[in-house]
Amino acid sequence: MSHHGVGPRAVMRSAAFLTAGVLAVSSLAACSEDDPDxxxxxGQDIAPADRDRIADGGTVRWAVDTVPETLNTFQSDADATTSRVAGAVLPSMYRLDERGRPERNADYLESAKIVEREPQQVVLYKLNQQAVWSDGREIGAADFAAQWRALSGKDTAYWTARNAGYERIEKIERGDSDLEVRITFRKPYADWQSLFxxxxxxxxxxxPNTFNDGARRKLKVTAGPFAIDKINRKAREVRLKRNPRxxxxxxxxxxxxxxxxxxxxxxxxxAAGRLDLAEIDPSxxxxxxTAAGGKGSAGAPLAHGPDAALTPAQALRSWAIANGSDKGAADEETTAREKRSKAIAKYNKEQSVLRRLxxxxxxxxxxxxxxxxxxxxxxxxxxVRRAVARALDRDELARVVLQPLGLPAEPVGSHLALAGQxxxxDNSGALGEQDTEEAQALLADAGWVRGGPVKKKAKQEEKAAKGAGSEASKKPDDGTYIVGAEDKSGAVYDPASDEGVGDDSKPGGHGTSTVLVPAPIAQLRTALLDQAAAQAERSEADKADEEKQEPARDGKLKDGGGPGAYAPKGTAAPAGAAARPLAKDGxxxxxxxxxxxxxxxxxLRAVGERIARMLDRIGVRTEISKxxxxxxxxxxxxxxxxxxxLYSxxxxxxxxxxxxxxxxxPVPAADGSLxxxxxxxxxxxxQVDQLFDQAVAELDESESRSLVRKADARIWAAAGSIPLxxxxxxxxxRPNLVNAGAFGFETPVYEDMGYLKKGVKRVS
Incomplete structure (x- = not known):
């Protein structure tokens, strides 16, 4: 799975996840329609429309991350585009609705059910009698059997990425007619609906040859609403056309x-008209x-564009250099200003198009x-892992990412499913909520002592890292730095305040409420004078703070500065030890x-840096490497x-x-590796392995779900990964493009995507 915005997101998704995109048929049967869980x-956001309101014809250009290296979803280098193509051109027995509930795909399947449980599990598929491959041949038992043999793991000549489930099948036979497929399992398999x-x-x-090589770059035979027309790797696109059969x-x-x-x-x-539908990042x-006239959370337009980061001081300085006596510097600055002007013009032109999306x-x-x-x-x-987990405020991390986007900001409570499934x-109680004192107690129990002795060599390394971290932390750039490292003045760089996902009060946050634009020179001068005066006032206030202890409005001492910054002179600083790192065995x-x-x-980096700050509060230092x-x-x-x-x-x-x-x-491999x-x-x-083994063999759906939830609770307790x-x-x-967009759980219905007829009211 992917992490936010990172290009090779498909690398993080296993082939199993890419190809198993449906839920068990009746897995939600016992759940109440009104149960919020x-x-x-x-919900999904796809501008739903009935087919009679949609025009016939048209092209949708849909952004993808890659042109797939293979069209075989069961190979190791299959990616998200491989799966998207397969969804449009190949059969799937089940699809999901907008609430994540499975529904039988009647275009391929009339019914499927377990007909025998003892002595062996037997599943009977009844296929749609109209279902045919593009060469005119009926879809039937021979196709199911060929896929089972290829993915069973018995023949190593097939270069398969997975065989989960297929290795449990003993045989596949024709039923009472050509439209019936009878599957007998060697071992009980609860997830049989995931197959085929x-x-x-x-x-x-x-x-093996057709599996390994034949389906990598082309599919001669398909059976979906669309068929592959052309794969143009130079133009980086895959064209699908209507399937005439x-x-x-x-x-x-x-x-x-x-x-x-x-x-x-x-x-x-x-903006250039090369795309009609595209998953995009928050920026x-x-x-x-902004282009459509949207406002930030404070009611003002959001700051964007080549000039968005140009402060009044920078604008004044640029003007002064361009009009100064140093001809070389003036020419260079004039060139830069012209380049910026062209970028602004291009940006504004793009905005005039984007406002229509x-x-x-x-x-x-x-x-x-x-x-x-x-x-x-x-x-x-x-x-130590549990201490790290207990230091996290997962509610805050969810809010910081999702709230500015107007999406529900709730932390995920399961490793194995999401709300709606x-x-x-929510099994997070097996680990516990955020608790700083408990986190510190866990670290102490593990032998990590605040201000404990550190070996001289380690001290030198730490000092060097601290110095490097201080410089890096003052300048947010790629590389490695230590969050929380102080510079000589005692100031601490707070990375999250710069990247501030969702912080309306900080430039660069999702909800930034101020647009920075060049102002008249007189106003710029005034702004600079005001800025200097304010800085002088702050400096005086800082000096006063050194002389006395200043209480906050709530009566508590203010945070900030070095340890004991507000203590009377001559008083020992009790926080001195707390400022030193946790140590163990030197x-x-x-x-x-x-x-x-x-x-x-x-x-994603802003979330990571917020996490680093949370860990710093319990004495855990983090060396951030970008x-x-x-x-x-x-x-x-x-x-x-x-x-x-962080990854997904x-x-x-x-x-x-x-x-x-x-x-x-993890288990040792034959070569000694893990x-x-x-x-x-x-x-x-x-214990987790045993619970998974029991769940996958349990044909009672309620009991299988119960075992999965127990496994999740054990995974939480082990604290190897923390869902955020x-x-x-x-x-x-495009606003007139309907039945397409943010699908959520729903499987796209490709044949229903299209543009509204002229004169039909646009769906909001």
Whole structure:
């Protein structure tokens, strides 16, 4: 799963998650329609419209991250675009509605149910008699059997990324007719509905060669509302056209173009008319909102554009240099001003187009988590991991990301499901809420002492790191720095205040309420004089604070400055020891916190830096390392080169199957290495593994859900990863484009997407 805005988000999603996009058929049957726990936190936002209001024809250019390297979703390099293509051109037995509830896809399946439980589980599929492949052949048992053989794991000539579930099948047979498929399981399998979605034709699955190579760049035979027309890698797009053999509702669109556009380039592509539908990051969403006349939370337009960061002082200085006596400097500054003017003109032109778009928003069926690497170092101790977890204010972190976007700001309570899914239950109580004192007690119990002795070598290293961290912390830039390191004046750089996700009072926050624009020179001079006077007043106040202890309005002492800053002269500073790092065995407690540095990752970094500040309060120092998006996951998360990290997982429709490799206890491999599967925190227990094994074999749906929830509670208690918040889903769209946008849990219905007929009232 992905982390915010980072390009290779598909790398973080297992093939299992990419291909298993449905829930169990009756998994929500026991839930009340009015039970709030069965509803997603945010509904979908797709501008729904009946088919009779939609025009026939048209093209939608839909932004994707990549042109897929393979069209086979069961291969290791399949990505999100692979799955999107498969959803439009291949059969899926079930789809999800907007509340995450599974519904039978009647275009392919008339019914499917367990017909025998003893001595073996048997499932009977009855297929739609109109369902045919694009070559005219009926979809049937031969296709199911070929896919089972390819994915069963028995034939290693097939380069498969997973075989979960398929290895439990004993045989597949034709039923009483060609439209019946009878599947007998060797072991009971609760998640049987996850299989055969998507379903590939036997032409693909029949031999290792066709599976490994034949389906990578083309699919000769398909069976969806759309078919693949052309894959143009130079133009970075996949063109889908109507399938002439489609037996269901005729697609409203004549063409669907999946165009690969980097996320930080999508606003410009939308403005240039190259896209009609695009998932975007919060900054692009704010651009569109601003262009349309949207206001910040304080009622003023949001600050954007090439001149948004230009302060009055900078504008005055630029004017002065450009009109000064130093000809060389004046020419250089004039060139820079002309370049900025062109950028502003281009930006304003784009805004005039973006104002005609809308932003549709929901919550993505995925969550962001804090991962704690328990393989070695301080976090190998469960008490330290639990202390880190207990230091986090998850409510604050959810608010800071989601509240400025107008989305429900509630922390996620489960590793294995999200609100709206049948298996969801808030099991965070197994770990406990934010509690600074309890976190400190856990650290003390683990032997980490505040102000404890640190070996001389460690002291020297710490001093050097502290000095480097101080410089880095004063200048937010890529690299490594220590959050909370003080400079000589006692000032502490607060990274979150600069990137301030959702802080309306700070420039750069989601809700920034002031637009900084060049003002007349006289006003600029006045502003600079006022600024200087205010600074002088603050300096005088600082001097006065050194002479006395100043109470806050609530009677408590103010925070700030160095330890004992407000104590009377001659008084020992009781906070002196508290200012020193926690130490054990001569080593200070410091954790490497890895964060991405690419475009669009500013919100994630701001969350990381807020977390670092929370940990600093309990004495845990963090060395923040900002690394490139390209290496973030592969070189750091997957390889275990981190202590703390932020990344995301999608919510699985079948957690007993799909989540097990994420939380399975690592085991030694034959070559002496550690086999972690997808458990990149390296934290697991035998008990969690046993609960997953029991849940996946339990055919009673209620009991299987109960076992999944118990597993989740154990995962919380182990504190290897801490779910934080559900990811926002922001989609820019043409206002007359309907049945498309922020889908939330819903599986897109490709044949119903299209543009409103002329004269039909636009859906808001």
């Amino acid at each position: 069965t509803r997603p936190l945010a 979605s998507p379903l590939y034709p036997k032409d693909v699955m029949g031999t 489609w037996w269901g509702h005729k697609p409203k669109l004549s063409e669907l173009v999946l165009r690969a556009v980097p996320r930080d380039k999508r606003a410009a592509a939308l 692009a969403a704010r651009r569109i909102t 809308v932003v549709r928003k929901s919550l993505e069926p995925a969550y962001t988590q804090l991962a704690l690497n328990g393989a070695e170092g301080p976090l190998a101790d469960e008490r 049948a298996a969801y239950a 080593k200070a407690l410091s954790l490497r916190f890895v964060l991405p540095s690419g475009p669009g990752t500013e919100p 690394v490139s998006d390209a290496s973030y996951f592969k070189d750091h998360i997957a390889s275990g080169q981190y202590d703390l990290a 997982w999608p919510a699985s429709a079948f957690p007993a199957t799909d989540a097990r490799p994420i939380y399975a206890k 086999n972690v599967e997808q458990n990149y925190t390296r934290v697991g227990t035998d 918040y559900q990811r926002p889903q922001l989609v820019a769209a």
